[in-house]
Amino acid sequence: MIHVTRSIVLDEDDIEISFIRASGPGGQNVNKVSTAAQLRFDLAKAPCLTGEVRERLERLAGRRLTSEGVIVITANRHRTQERNRADAIERLLDLVREAAVLPVKRRPTRPTLGSKRRRLEAKGRRATVKNLRGSVPSD
Known part of the structure; x- marks a missing residue:
């Protein structure tokens, strides 16, 4: 039994581990010894x-989840x-x-009065700058 959290305990029989040949550097050792571990965990x-935990786990697993529901x-x-x-187990x-x-569920909030005021002041300053860029009237 593997204790994950207080309420979740995984049975070691649900986890299947096999060893495969690893890719990458390693010289002759990588061609002779199967050191890479492939862990398979059937969610179903x-x-x-x-x-709920199963659904979130499916979402988190992403491409590690097969079409049969195996991580x-x-x-x-x-x-x-x-x-x-x-x-692999870790x-x-x-x-x-x-x-x-x-x-955590999102709780909708409203902008504060100060943030509204600052936004409108910034808009006003920006509008003034843009108005000043206009053509100069000729006399």
């Missing part, structure tokens, strides 16, 4: 997530399987923590 089969995270920052595995937990936070 995760009973620990509420509907795929590939971690290849490090040279070892253990560190890439830990990195990135999933960060996503779930971010989705668990309720968005």
Whole structure:
């Protein structure tokens, strides 16, 4: 069991990790060893997530979410399987923590009297500057 927040606990059986060959520099090691971790987390089969958290998580996952509803995270920052595995799990937990936070609802406000006054004064100054740019009357 992985504790994400007080109310959200992920079961380790819901997370599937496989190792693939990493791209990029690394010499002969990168061609021989599968060190990159690919984490797969099925949102539909995760009973620990509420509907609201699941919806926000789908939105936050973006292109990491497949059409089947599986989040795929590939971690290849490090040279070892253990560190890439830990990195992939931490990135999933960060996503779930971010989705668990309720968005703050916008409360409409009105402009203050001072801000209205400043805006109108600025408009007046700008209009004066533009009027002064006009052609000079000839006598």
